[in-house]
Amino acid sequence: MGEYRRTISRRITLKRLGKSVGFACLVLCASLPLAYASEQSESLFHKAIEAHWKWNLEEAINLYEKVLKQDPYHARAFFQRGVAYRTLGKVDLALADFTQALNVQPDLVDALFGRGLIYARQNAFDKAIADMNGVLAREPSRRDALKTRAKLLLAVGKVDESIADLDKLLSIAPSLSDAYFMRAEAYLKKGDNRKALDDLSAGLKLNPRNAQALIKRANILLATGDKKSAIQDYTKALALEPDNVEALENRGKAYTMLQNWDAAEKDFTRALEVKPDLRLALLNRAEARYRSGKYDEALKDYDQLKNLGKVDAELLFRRAQLLLALKRCQEALPDLDRVLELDPNNLSARELRGEAHAALQQFDKAIGDFDAVLAKKPTETKYLLARAAAHEALNHYTKALKDFERAVQTAPGAASAEMYYRLGRSYLLNLKFPQAVDAFTKAIDKDPRLGLAYANRGVAYKALKDYDKAQRDFKEAMKFLDTQERKEAVL
Structure with missing residues (x-):
């Protein structure tokens, strides 16, 4: 360079061709002749530059x-x-x-x-960083080089160094929205959602029509529990890019979290149209669809998923x-069997299969599944009660009673009237009448309108030959038992 040459710099981009040159624009420069250069070569060089500016690239290359x-x-x-x-x-x-020029x-x-x-x-990040280091050693405040190196450092996991470059870039160009967006990405990699959110918001003030930044901010808001604000950002992004699948899917998830099933279904449907x-x-x-009670439509979706392949647990x-839910228990069993083949420790599948077996009155199989669940969750009230009911159905009254007692003992404060x-x-079936009276009394304390509790306590009192109390309970039961069938059973 030196005293023999002056430089006229211009920036050109490939946007005119509808293409991108990468992280920044290349620079098109023209040079006046060096002291030793011939006038003819410099004349040709200027003609080449003119052709280049006119976008006659092949002609420029020839020159x-x-x-x-x-x-x-x-x-040059x-x-x-x-x-x-x-x-x-x-x-x-x-x-x-470029290498030959250097x-x-x-x-x-x-x-x-x-x-x-x-x-x-070319993803040759180390070489790219080395070149950007060389640029910035000579021009420390060059914006495109700072931005490019920051992106490269982020790509190789040098997050703090990337942030340092972006800090410097923003000190030079505080209105550069892309720098805020990139620094937000760096903070996300550090797990600092708060700073990432602040940078995305700062960038969006400068460039409110950046759909990707809106989606990223929405994703953070959704992850941190602010579902309504996330939906607002997804909606803004979709106003800019109506077919953006990520925004549609994630807004659908946000609606799902708010149990707005119809809105969620619409978003997922639109994403699938795209x-x-x-x-x-x-x-x-x-x-x-399942949550909103559209069981038949939900089943069609699941069947379509099976046809797409990649059937998983x-x-x-x-x-x-x-x-x-559709009471098609027999059809559910093969799916649950397959789930347990794929994932033998899936307790939820075992719980569900136990319920299916019980609904089909396959009580021995139901008990086997409930045994497996309770081996892992010995105080799970729901399955203690379910296993007790299965034992009762098989006339295993002693085993049923043990499960009922455990169910009540595990959470006595939360034990319901039912x-x-x-x-x-269960005490009645095991002929333990005083204990039956006590249990029915506690049920009545929790729900004074539970007619069956009065009726069965009356049965227990009658077995204990306390006929006055039995008669009072039978009369009380008549106030609350609605169906003629139950009234006749008490009489």
Whole structure:
């Protein structure tokens, strides 16, 4: 460079061609002749630059070649030809020219920057960072180099160094929205959601129409529990990009968390219209339909998922759950059997299969499943009661009583009137009348309108030959038993 040369710099981008050059724009420069350069080569060089500016790239390349035949050490001609090659997508030729320009003139910063961009595109991150280091050693405040190096450092996991570059860039250019968005990504990698959220918000003040930034902010808000604010951001993003599948799916998830099943279903349906093979959207729509009581439509979604392949335990479990809701227990069993083949420790599947067996009156099999569940969750009230009912159905009254007692003992404060009533019935079946009276009394204390508790306590009093109390209970039961069948049973 020095006193023999002055530089006229211009920035050009490939946006005019509808393409991207990568992290930043390359620089198109024209040089006046060096002291030793011939007037003819410089004249050709200026013609090449003119053709380049007019976007006559092939003509420009031919002229650069003529310059280099006359002056093999013309660094700017190598560089400018490399820019033209890069514009045409001839990356290897561009890389060779940038390198040759640097061999001739090692301090040609534009060539160093251009080569660094190509290395970045080739995922040769170490080489790209080395070139950006060289650029910034000569021009410490160069914005495109700071931004590019920050992105590269982030790609190789040097998050703190990336943030340092972005801090410097924002101190130089505080209105650069992309720098805020990139620093937000760095903070996300550090797990600092608060700072990421602040940077996304700062960037969106400068550029409120950045759909990706809106989606990222919405994702953070959703992850931190602010579902309504997340929905607002997803909605703004979808106003900008109506077919954005990520925004549609994630807004659907947010609606699901708010139990707005109809809105969730609409979002998942729209996502599937855009991209029909979205397995997760189909799975989530099936769940939304299931939750809103649209069982037949949900089942169609699950069947479609099975036809798409990739049948896994989660899909089979959800489908079985739905079939049980439809009281199609026999159809649910093969799905649950397969879930347990894939995942033998899946307690939820074992619980559900136990319920299916019980509904089909396959009580021995139901007990086997409930045994497995209770071995892992010995105080799970629901399955203690379920196993007790199965034992009762098989006339295993002693075993049933043990389960009822355990169910009530595990959470006595939370024991319901129904639980005490069922415990009382079990005492009756085991001919333990005083204990039955006590259990029915506790059931009545919790629900004074529980007619069956009065009726069965009357039975216990009668067995104890306390006929006055028995008669009082039978009369009390008549106040609350609605059906003629139950009244006749008491009489």
